Amino acid sequence: MPKDFGVGASTKRREDVRFLTGNGQYTDDMNVHGQAHVHFVRSEVANGVLKSVDTSAAAAMAGVVRVFTGADFEGVGGLPCGWQITDRHGEPMKEPAHPVLAQGKVRHVGDPIAAVVAETAAQARDAAEAVSCEIEEQPAVTDMKAALGGGALVHDEIGSNLCYDWGFVEENREAVEEAIRGAHHVTTLELTNNRLIPNAMEPRVAIGDYNPSTDESTLYTTSQNPHVIRLLMGAFVLGLPEHKLRVVAPDVGGGFGSKIFHYAEEALCTFAARQLKRAVKWTASRSESFITDAHGRDHVTKIELALDKDGNFLAIRTETCANMGAYLSTFSTSVPTWLHGTLMAGNYKTPLIYVNVKAVFTNTVPVDAYRGAGRPEATFQLERVIDKAARELNMNPIELRRRNFIGADEFPYSTPVAVQYDTGNYQATMDKLVDIADIDGFSGRAESSAARGKLRGLGVNCYIEACGIAPSNLVGQLGARAGLYESATVRVNATGSVTVMTGSHSHGQGHETTFPQVVADMLGIEEGQVNIQHGDTANTPMGMGTYGSRSIAVGGAAMVRATEKIISKAKKIAAHLLEAPEGDIEFKDGSFAVAGTDKSVAWGDVCLAAYVPHNYPLEELEPGLEETAFYDPANFTFPAGAYACEVEVDPETGKVDICSFAAADDFGNVINPMIVDGQVHGGIAQGIGQALLEHATYDDNGQLLAGSYMDYAMPRADDVPSLVVDHSCQTPCTHNPLGVKGCGEAGAIGSPPAVVNAVIDALERGGHSVGHIDMPVSPSRVWAAING
DSSP: OOBSSSTTBOOOOTTHHHHHTTOOOBGGGOOOTTOEEEEEEEOSSSSEEEEEEEOHHHHTSTTEEEEEEGGGGTTSOOOOOSBOOBOTTSOBOOOOOOOSSOOSEEOSTTOEEEEEEESSHHHHHHHHTTOEEEEEEOOOOOOHHHHHTSSOOSOGGGSSSEEEEEEETGGGHHHHHHHHHTOSEEEEEEEEEOOBOOOOSSOOEEEEEEETTTTEEEEEEOOSOHHHHHHHIIIIISOOOGGGEEEEOOBOOOOTTTTSSOOHHHHHHHHHHHHHTSOEEEEOOHHHHHHHSOBBOOEEEEEEEEEOTTSOEEEEEEEEEEEEESSOOTTGGGTTTTTTGGGTTTTBOOSEEEEEEEEEEOSSOOBOOOTTTTHHHHHHHHHHHHHHHHHHTTOOHHHHHHHHBOOGGGOSEEOTTSOEEOOOOHHHHHHHHHHHTTGGGHHHHHHHHHHTTOEEEEEEEEEEOOBSOOOHHHHHHTTBSSOOOEEEEEEEOTTSOEEEEESOOOSSSOHHHHHHHHHHHHHTSOGGGEEEEOSBTTTSOOOOOSOTTOIIIIIHHHHHHHHHHHHHHHHHHHHHHHTSOGGGEEEETTEEEETTSSOEEEHHHHHHHHHSTTSSOTTTOOSOOEEEEEEOOSSOBOOEEEEEEEEEEOTTTOOEEEEEEEEEEEOBSOSOHHHHHHHHHHHHHHHHHHHHTOOOOBOTTSOBSOOSTTTSOOOOGGGSOOEEEEOOOOOOOSSSTTOBOOOTTHHHHHHHHHHHHHHHHHHHHTTOOOOOOOSSOOHHHHHHHHTO
C-alpha cells in the first residue's frame, strides 16, 4: 500500500500553491525603493580589438545616472573559474582573464562592453543606443578543429586556443592501444554532442543594493547557489568581506545548471550600487539570455570500442574536443573531464579505458554545466557505439549489454576510471524495462507501422550517473576550488514546530515538500509543522547549493545528521523529565518513553522544557533545541537505469514521431515517488529536445544563428509521448543515511541515446544503412540519410 505521509509518500508539493496562484516571488518581482535600472551595451561582433568606447552622448541623455565601462573595473578582479585542470603533461590549464566589462578586446557576440544606469529601464535602453564603440573586427573562430589549427586567437596572451589537453587514466594509454590493436573487432564512431541553450522559464535577474550606513551590499539574484556566488564575487571579484555581502536567491524559475555560475551582470549591479549608493536592477530579455547564459554540451568525439569474439568489451578509447566558448565559466573545465571521463565505464565491466579531452577556446558564448553536465556526453557516446557494435556483430543490442553488465554480486565495483560504484543491479532494471516497454510486442507494432508506410524503430540504452560530487578532500586534489559538502540547521521551536535552514536551493525540485517529509518522519510529527528556509546567505548556513542531483543525497543527509543531534539532546531532556537513565529512553512516533514501562513524555513537552527550563538539567545541558550539521559525502552516489524508445519515421519526409518511451531507474530509496516521476518526466522531455530539435548554431563570423525561439526549436507537448516510468528497482546507497541516490538529471542523460538508437534502428530495418546521424535528428538530416 502506498504511504500517506512521511518518507515514501507522494505528498503533494506545498510550494505549488503559491506558484499556481501567482504568489511566487521571483527576483524580477522585487523592487528596492529608489532603484535605478541598467542596460548593457554588448558586442555585435565575435572577435575584435576594442579601440574606444564613447559614452558622452549617452551620459547626457535624460534620466541617465552613470555609464560604466571596462575602465571602471581596472584593479577589480575578473570572474573566476572554480576548477583548475592539470593536463596530461602535468601542466596547469590556460586560464585567461574574464573581465566584468570588456577591456581591450571583445571575444563573442554578447560580450558586455558598457553598462548604462538610468532612472528607468526604458531610459537605460535608449541611452545604450547612444554609446559608440569603435571595434576593429578580426576573424572569428567557432569551429574547434579550426581553432586548434592556428589562425584567429580568442586570447592573444596565451598564444593558442587550447585550454588543456587532458588524459585519463594516463597510465592506461598504452595498454588500451595494445588491446585495440589486438582485438577481434573494433567499432569506431565519430559523433557530435550538439550545443544547447538552457532556456529556463525565468530569465536571469540581478538587483544590487547598498547600505552606506553599515557598508553592507546585498545582491538579489536568480541563483542555484547563493553562498557560492557570495564567496566568488566577494573574495575574487569585488574584494568584499563575506560579512559585508548578502546574497539572496528567492523563488527561481528553473535553472538546469545555467544559474549555478557567477555572471558579470551580478558583479556589475553589486559594484554599481556601491558606487552610486542606490539600488541597481537588471532583467535579461530573452534575446540577451540566448547570448549571455552559459550554453551546454558542444563536444565532438571519436570513440573506439574493442570486443573479443564473444562480444565481451576489452577496451574503450575516446578523443574529444570540448568547447569552452570565449571564457572559462565557473565550473566549465570540470564538465568534460572529471564529470565525463569518470563515467566512461557506464554500466559495464570494460577492463581498460582511456579518455583524452582537448578543451578549446572559441568566439562563442561560454559553455558550462547543463542538466547532467558531462554524464549525458559520456552516456551518449558509449551507448551509441555499443548499439553500432551490436549491429556490426549481428547481435541483439540488449543481449550485448547484458553480457557486459557488472553483476549484482560484484559490488562494490571499482572501474578503470577511478570511481567505485557502491550498489546496483543492472540486470534488474533491464528486466523491468523489457516488461514495462513491452519489448516482446515490438514486432507486431512494427508491422502495423509498415502497413501505414512508416518505419518503426526500437532504441534501448543504459546509463549510470554520478551524483553528489564528493568528497571535498578528493575533489580538492583534482582541482576543485570549493568544498562540496552541504549544511543544515534544525531549529525546534518551543511549541514543537521546526524550522530547517538549508544551504541547498530549490528552483523546481520540490524541496519545501520533500525535506519536511524526511525531518517529520524522524521526529514523528506532521509534515506541516516543518518549515524550510533557503536561498538567503543571511539566515542559512554556508552551503554549496543545488546542482548535480545532490540535494537529497547531500543536503538531505545534512538534515538527517542535524536532526539526529536534536533527538540525542531531546532524549537527555526527556530522561530528566522522566527521572530515568538516558540509555533507557526510547523515541518513537513523537513520544519519549522509558523502555519496559508505561512512562512517557510527548515531543511538545520536551520542546517546551528546552525553552522554559524550570524542570531542566541546567548544570548538564544548555537550554534550547537547535543543531547544525555539515555533511561531506564519502563518495558519489550512482543512480542507474535502462530506457527504451519507439519511433516512427516517415521515409518520404524524414519526420520522426516518438510513439512510446519507457524508463526503468534505480534511485535507491525514494522520498516522494510523485516528485521523482516529475523529475524524470522533465529530464526525458529535455533529452528529447536535444535528440530531435535543439541546436545552437553559429556561422563562420561567430553570429548565433539560433538566437531566438524562431530559430531554436524547443520541445512542445506534441513532441513528447505519454511516458512510462518506474523506479521500483531499488539498491539503496550504502554511504548516506537515507540510502538515496539522486534523480534530477537521469531523464536528460538516458533519453538522447535511446531516441537516436531508435531512429537508426528504424532506418536500418527499412533497408537504409546509415550508421549514425548526429543530433538533432531533424527531418532534413533523416531525409538526407535515407536518400544518400
